[in-house]
Amino acid sequence: MNLFAEIRSLVVASLDDMVAAGELPAGLDTANVAVEPPRDAAHGDMATNAAMVLAKPAGMAPRAIADALAARLVADPRVVTAEAAGPGFLNLRLAPAVWQGVVRAALGAGRDFGRSTLGQGARVNVEFVSANPTGPMHVGHTRGAVFGDALASLLDFAGYKVTREYYINDGGAQVDVLARSAFERYREANGLSPEIAEGLYPGDYLIPVGEALKAKFGTRLLDQPESVWLADVREFATEAMMAMIRDDLALLGVTMDVYSSEKALYGTGKIEAAIETLRGMDLIYEGTLEPPKGKLPEDWEEREQTLFRSTAHGDDVDRPVKKSDGSWTYFAPDIAYHYDKVTRGFDQLIDILGADHGGYVKRLKAVVSALSNGRVPLEVKLIQLVKLWKNGEPFKMSKRAGTFVTLRDVVEQAGADVTRFVMLTRKNDAALDFDFDKVLEQSKDNPVFYVQYAHARVSSVLRKAAEAGIATDDATLAAADLGRLDHEAEIGLAKKIAEWPRLVEIAARGQEPHRVAFYLYEVASDLHALWNRGNEDTSLRFVQADAATSQAKIALARAAGVVISAGLAILGVTPVEEMR
């Protein structure tokens, strides 16, 4: 139930009536006609730009269209007044019954209130995290994980069929490094002193892997050359790392639907097939790249390479798919992987990458564009840095200094709910400050607390009502006499609740889960404001002496709680029943 969409339908239908009555010329395009909340609440409940949009094509004055449209709109019982204003806006005021109906609808739908059919069941693949399986997840991964998961939930809520996917980079040189690092820990487990050479991974997290290798292989591998043990140790260590990463993700409440392996692409002909497909489109050739402009790399040499003609699909330069020794570049399996996603039948692909991969976006889009013949759009969402703060100072991360902050560190200190909410209070492409002191603060200055507190207050109302012997199940509340909700502050909260279905669609269209967080803050703010007014004006308290009035007011509170819990569910945050 998107009230704004309903009123827009009414506006468009009224415009059609005007055409039929000869008040407007036929054939007008109403696509740009919008019905939105006005910037200033004093203007009314909703505003439409119809008269301004149609004035020019209709060859009429905006005011004339607005007045004629107004006359038709007020005939609808939902519309109380329709007044032309400003440059040609038509401001509408809706009947209290409409807002009361929103409360009833929210109670009826529960956490599904606001669910949309916008996506029409389109299949979307959201690939996120995709951290190298060489160590624990760090803060940067955490933000990507939270964003990807929330975006996936948001799209699901908006009517898409979503697959959450993790691409395991287990095919490159870094997993060999992992294997060698783990082998040293294996030697250590066998009483030898490990030699963590420069370039190997020194982290303690590999010590248990060494122990496990000992348990599995005993001393058998100790005197063997690398060629004997590398593949086995690599596989063992990679699996151990992935188990660790899955645990980290679980800690955050993130569950993937699909794990795809880069390694699995090798030796199956999938890479070759993808490249050959491109070659069939004349997009693969042997050639030489121009040297990069500006400062030339010291070891730059012109070499003939196998190149992907990504410039044919919007990239700036063509990209190598083979190294000069004939092996694939890291880009080649990525081509095959995206080809795989396309052939699995997704209607839309979303990649969530760290901002440092920004230079990679155009070639990925070129791949997907080419391999899907332009059918499948690829959207790449870049995740900006997280800056950690502690005790009022920036918390510098350094692997060497041992101040490397893992996902586990963050979640253990701040909790999954707080971590998630805070990381969703910024646009993905803006840097984020994560201040350990502030995120745990129990005050209204902390948005996490503020929103949770609002939800807890709703629960508190329900508990109080129950103690007073008032029935507060949703069915009873929905059947309450909501006509008693007539105070401007109460109607105001109902109006905010009415925005939820519209917000879901806006956020989903823009792939911007942060909008949900900001909206929830507004709902919480309105609820707190109403609650505070109860201090002065006891008639605005939710629990009243008589059951009927109480139920109407509690229905409103409950509807706000429903929206908050629906929104928090998208963000992956648990709504709390009480503050502790």
Added chain:
RNA sequence: GGCCCCGUAGCUCAGGGGAUAGAGCGACCGCCUCCUAAGCGGUAGGUCACAGGUUCGAAUCCUGUCGGGGCCGCCA
């Protein structure tokens, strides 16, 4: 050199064709004997980096400039 992101109130940030540009913090003023104060109400504060352009209308779209950050190269 090229590409991407960013520049909005003192600070942190929303808003991304539409009316007088918003919120929180900070500042200033007022408020707690009581029933809902881990507070509440109010005020001040902005050439939306700059310059052109498109439009009936630009913080929003386009071009350029300046400033901040990121990326480039057979490393994934």
